[in-house]
Amino acid sequence: MVIEKMLNSRLAQWLDERSDIVKLTRAHLTDYPTPKNLNYMWSFGSLAMLVLTIQILSGIFLAMYYKPSAMMTSGGYSVAFDSVERIMRDVNFGWLIRYMHAVGASAFFIVVYMHIGRGIYYGSYKGPRELLWIIGVVILLIMQGTAFFGYLLPWGQMSFWGATVITNLFGALPVIGSFLQELLRGGFAVGDPTLNRFFSLHYLFPLLLAAIVGGHVHALHVVHSNNPTGVDVHEGKGTIPFHPYYTVKDAFGVGVFLILYCYVVFFHPQLGGYFIEVDNYVAADNLQTPSHIAPVWYLTPWYTILRSFENKLLGVIAMGASLAVLFLLPFLDRSKVRSARYRPVFRQMVILFFISVLVLGYCGHSVPTPTLKLIGQLATIYYFAFFFMLPFVHKFEKTRPLPEEI
Amino acid sequence: MAEDQVDSRRRNFLWGVASGLGAVGVAGVAVPFVGSMMPAADTMAVSTTEFNLDTLVPGQLVVIAWQGKPVFVVHRTEPMLSRLKEYEYKLKDPESLADPRVQADWMKTTEQRMTRSIKPEHLVLIANCTHLGCIPLFKPSPGRAEWGSSVPEDWPGGWHCPCHGSLYDLAGRVIDGSPAPFNLYTVPYKYLSDTKILIG
Amino acid sequence: MKLKQMMAVSFMLGGLFAALPGHASEGHGVALKHADIDVTDQAQIRRGLTVFTELCMGCHSAKYVTYRDLIDYPETSLSREDVDDLRGDKPLIAGMVTDLAPEDAKVSYGKVPPDLSLIVSARRGGADYVYSILTGFEHDPAGHVPDGNFNEYFPGNRIAMPDPLSWLGHDAADTADLEQQALDVSAFLAYISDPHQNERRAIGRYVVGFLILLTLVFYLLKKEIWKDIKH
Ligand code: HEM
Ligand code: FES
Numbered sequence: 001m002v003i004e005k006m007l008n009s010r011l012a013q014w015l016d017e018r019s020d021i022v023k024l025t026r027a028h029l030t031d032y033p034t035p036k037n038l039n040y041m042w043s044f045g046s047l048a049m050l051v052l053t054i055q056i057l058s059g060i061f062l063a064m065y066y067k068p069s070a071m072m073t074s075g076g077y078s079v080a081f082d083s084v085e086r087i088m089r090d091v092n093f094g095w096l097i098r099y100m101h102a103v104g105a106s107a108f109f110i111v112v113y114m115h116i117g118r119g120i121y122y123g124s125y126k127g128p129r130e131l132l133w134i135i136g137v138v139i140l141l142i143m144q145g146t147a148f149f150g151y152l153l154p155w156g157q158m159s160f161w162g163a164t165v166i167t168n169l170f171g172a173l174p175v176i177g178s179f180l181q182e183l184l185r186g187g188f189a190v191g192d193p194t195l196n197r198f199f200s201l202h203y204l205f206p207l208l209l210a211a212i213v214g215g216h217v218h219a220l221h222v223v224h225s226n227n228p229t230g231v232d233v234h235e236g237k238g239t240i241p242f243h244p245y246y247t248v249k250d251a252f253g254v255g256v257f258l259i260l261y262c263y264v265v266f267f268h269p270q271l272g273g274y275f276i277e278v279d280n281y282v283a284a285d286n287l288q289t290p291s292h293i294a295p296v297w298y299l300t301p302w303y304t305i306l307r308s309f310e311n312k313l314l315g316v317i318a319m320g321a322s323l324a325v326l327f328l329l330p331f332l333d334r335s336k337v338r339s340a341r342y343r344p345v346f347r348q349m350v351i352l353f354f355i356s357v358l359v360l361g362y363c364g365h366s367v368p369t370p371t372l373k374l375i376g377q378l379a380t381i382y383y384f385a386f387f388f389m390l391p392f393v394h395k396f397e398k399t400r401p402l403p404e405e406i
Numbered sequence: 407m408a409e410d411q412v413d414s415r416r417r418n419f420l421w422g423v424a425s426g427l428g429a430v431g432v433a434g435v436a437v438p439f440v441g442s443m444m445p446a447a448d449t450m451a452v453s454t455t456e457f458n459l460d461t462l463v464p465g466q467l468v469v470i471a472w473q474g475k476p477v478f479v480v481h482r483t484e485p486m487l488s489r490l491k492e493y494e495y496k497l498k499d500p501e502s503l504a505d506p507r508v509q510a511d512w513m514k515t516t517e518q519r520m521t522r523s524i525k526p527e528h529l530v531l532i533a534n535c536t537h538l539g540c541i542p543l544f545k546p547s548p549g550r551a552e553w554g555s556s557v558p559e560d561w562p563g564g565w566h567c568p569c570h571g572s573l574y575d576l577a578g579r580v581i582d583g584s585p586a587p588f589n590l591y592t593v594p595y596k597y598l599s600d601t602k603i604l605i606g
Numbered sequence: 607m608k609l610k611q612m613m614a615v616s617f618m619l620g621g622l623f624a625a626l627p628g629h630a631s632e633g634h635g636v637a638l639k640h641a642d643i644d645v646t647d648q649a650q651i652r653r654g655l656t657v658f659t660e661l662c663m664g665c666h667s668a669k670y671v672t673y674r675d676l677i678d679y680p681e682t683s684l685s686r687e688d689v690d691d692l693r694g695d696k697p698l699i700a701g702m703v704t705d706l707a708p709e710d711a712k713v714s715y716g717k718v719p720p721d722l723s724l725i726v727s728a729r730r731g732g733a734d735y736v737y738s739i740l741t742g743f744e745h746d747p748a749g750h751v752p753d754g755n756f757n758e759y760f761p762g763n764r765i766a767m768p769d770p771l772s773w774l775g776h777d778a779a780d781t782a783d784l785e786q787q788a789l790d791v792s793a794f795l796a797y798i799s800d801p802h803q804n805e806r807r808a809i810g811r812y813v814v815g816f817l818i819l820l821t822l823v824f825y826l827l828k829k830e831i832w833k834d835i836k837h
Contacts, residue, residue, distance in 0.1 A: 075721035090447040093438035096801045247829040255821030266810025281728035420827040427820045451699045
């Protein structure tokens with residue numbers, strides 16, 4: 001085995017004596033004991049790392065040509081918009097790198113949402129993995145921030161109005177609202193100072209993210225992976241070394257992901273307006289709002305929760321709560337059994353929860369109509385009800401017998 | 407474990423193919439990223455510069471930009487040209503042979519190698535000192551009268567680099583004893599008309 | 607196993623939403639006419655360029671496309687002479703910008719005509735929308751909007767652009783010709799909105815093909831290695 005040879009090489013030994021590198025590689029990568037029954041839902045973790053790498057790499061190269069300036073140029077465009085078009089037209093392979101980045105943002109959320117859904121379904125958030133889960137929620141929030149900052153950069157109509165709407169949300173908060181709003185905007189409206197600071201933060205956040213992902217993986221390796229049965233695995237009996245079993249399994253997952261990702265990048269980079277919105281090809285105009293404005297698909301579930309309330313402040317609070325409640329998940333669920341496979345009631349609840357999130361997302365993307373609004377409100381109610389019911393489910397739920405061994 | 411059932415040839419073969427294809431993939435990814443750092447199409451498009459020689463009075467030097475680099479254009483007078491010969495013995499490379507960058511396609515005669523121009527009166531050269539790239543100061547008149555001790559007593563007129571003291575004559579040829587290794591580099595250019603040149 | 611199926615279904619549902627053409631790219635009521643264009647067809651793109659420079663550029667620009675691009679892009683690859691004719695005394699590296707000053711346009715039409723470099727990406731319906739607008743000038747059935755300003759496909763029906771192809775009231779004999787011009791210019795605009803699109807699709811075929819091969823090998827390897835493990 002090549003890897004075994006590399007780890008035993010003299011260079012590796014020399015490095016190991018000075019840095020523990022071989023010991024660490026063995027402990028965390030090659031020999032790392034992993035449950036032998038993980039299904040493909042466990043591939044999304046390594047995929048998330050892959051997409052983060054794609055985003056950082058493509059972002060660094062975009063930043064070599066991108067110019068964060070709202071200064072006007074001819075035809076109603078701006079320096080920032082022009083620089084993105086220059087990337088698309090004149091920079092060698094610029095079109096590829098930009099599409100990789102724009103499609104990568106959506107791919108990142110697909111992968112991470114699947115990863116989170118896996119965690120909820122199989123009870124991976126439950127003890128002893130509470131901290132691991134909490135770090136994960138922090139990652140989600142930072143990702144959403146990163147995407148929000150990044151979406152302003154092309155300085156199109158959706159960039160501008162999206163940022164206007166979201167900074168106004170912060171403005172709705174009592175006491176600190178207007179302070180926060182001006183802090184984000186650096187002016188009385190979204191403008192050149194906003195664009196500059198968003199670029200700076202858009203560069204910073206992914207690097208933070210990379211560091212926090214390090215913490216996430218570290219926490220994982222302390223408490224070890226959960227598995228589809230949710231029962232504790234004893235080293236030796238139920239585990240196999242990560243390499244080669246999961247390296248090849250993840251490699252296959254990566255292959256499937258890359259086929260889908262590259263298919264979109266090369267053949268449908270805007271994905272019919274879902275990944276890059278039609279209105280973002282129109283230059284930002286602070287005097288005219290596009291006829292239909294909605295956030296990019298990955299933020300729409302939260303946007304629906306916001307819109308479900310007549311009162312602006314309530315909406316903002318509900319939206320914040322819908323994310324914050326994720327932190328509490330490990331403490332709300334009191335059941336001794338982890339995996340939904342053995343929890344008939346919980347299983348129905350979770351499936352309905354996933355459906356409600358999809359419905360919320362759909363509503364948030366569509367032009368609001370009274371029916372859709374009602375559906376959105378129902379989905380919002382269920383979203384919160386799921387969390388409210390959790391502490392009580394274990395009292396009446398008859399769990400199915402757990403296997404002794406995996 | 408069922409070691410006996412393992413077909414290790416098939417297994418090794420698959421490992422080999424997978425690693426090989428994986429390596430090809432990684433190399434393929436490098437192509438667009440490295441490629442994107444090369445000059446973009448619009449940068450390449452402005453890689454030529456036109457210059458109107460009418461705007462120069464005899465004896466004058468201008469520094470213009472070509473591909474973002476400074477270029478000297480000098481209108482040399484008769485006396486300037488006549489002084490080129492006298493100091494030849496002090497030059498490192500009077501016939502501009504030392505390096506491809508000091509030569510040009512049109513340098514067919516020894517005369518052209520020494521005056522370093524298509525038409526003797528118009529000199530066009532890269533303005534960066536061949537030492538470490540500063541732009542030398544134009545000191546055309548001979549002797550120290552105008553320039554003091556910054557130039558040698560028998561100064562033929564030419565350029566003096568303020569950074570580390572390299573000296574060049576009025577054909578951009580480096581004078582012996584300078585830290586600069588080569589004559590000033592040539593620039594590709596051609597005459598569009600008697601009074602117009604296209605650089606690049 | 608149940609979960610896997612469920613995930614697969616939700617994935618497919620998501621894909622279905624995305625694939626529904628009417629959804630994200632929702633128009634404004636009237637169904638657009640389909641523009642049957644080919645952005646790889648050099649002849650069509652060149653004809654479209656001519657329509658663009660002779661008619662549209664009276665008012666509109668395409669500032670992101672330079673005269674030099676018309677030589678360099680394989681989809682146009684004009685000769686230097688043709689481009690010199692088109693550009694007059696404008697520099698080769700200048701974008702295709704109309705001579706109509708924005709202030710004058712405002713006086714004449716009440717609005718500055720938008721730059722068309724990205725129009726196909728920037729409108730729901732894309733090339734279909736452009737084609738429909740160009741061939742959508744009609745008499746206002748309600749009689750409110752003056753002739754030349756009523757367009758069936760324009761949101762709100764009142765358009766500031768005066769019928770550029772003289773579609774309204776044209777001779778029946780000219781219909782095919784005018785439709786062709788509208789198609790050609792739609793093809794040109796679809797092409798310039800993303801000038802590397804043909805190259806992108808060409809490269810994409812190799813990339814996806816390679817990845818399918820790679821994934822197949824990974825799959826076989828995974829199968830092979832996992833033989834060790836008893837489930
Ligand atoms: C967590 C990882 C990241 C996410 C989710 C993300 C997301 C986004 C999004 C949604 C856009 C707007 C895309 C568009 O419509 O064009 C964008 C643009 C941009 N991002 Fe990122 N990004 C990430 C990392 C980075 C990094 C590390 C950099 C490095 C500096 C970067 C640099 C840029 C630049 C320069 C743009 C503007 C160019 C453009 O609009 O295409 N990004 N990003
Ligand atoms: S740079 Fe001119 S002498 Fe050193």
